[in-house]
Amino acid sequence: MTTPATPMDTVTLERRIAARPETVFGLFSDREKWLSWMGADGAFSFEPGGPYRTRLTGESVASGRFVTVDPPERLVFTWDWQEAGTPAAGSTTVDITLEPTTGGTLLHLIHSGLPTAEACEAHAESWQHYVDRLALRAEGTDPGPDPWTHRPPN
16 A cells, blocks of 8 residues: 655555565565666665665656665665755655565655645655565566556656
8 A cells, every 4th residue: 555644745554475585675675676666767875874776767767875785674775866856856765674574574655855735746646666576576476577667757
């Protein structure tokens, strides 16, 4: 379920995934695994303070730094769009926690610091799309080519 939360600069999402937290976390901490569910290409340094840069759709590029890398429980990273006029101009923060549950993992995602309600709506839609793909991958299914890879920028 995805809903913009209070305050209005935040998107929250929770998703049950039928895979262990270690499996889900692995999809956030390896370049090829990350790109199997989100992004067309990119470079990642999966350590606190490490940078990343990834092309998501069309020419839309996101970059930032990993703040917290605590396997298999938590990952925090900054998020910044590289082109002018995108909904999240300026650095925002994505905080992901993975909670073990019977039968898998409960993923909690909080994306905070978004500048407008429109940015919240756009990011809620995007995170739902990508977390759906993440869940498929974690559960052992190939989500296939991302239909958003060739979309024009927001």
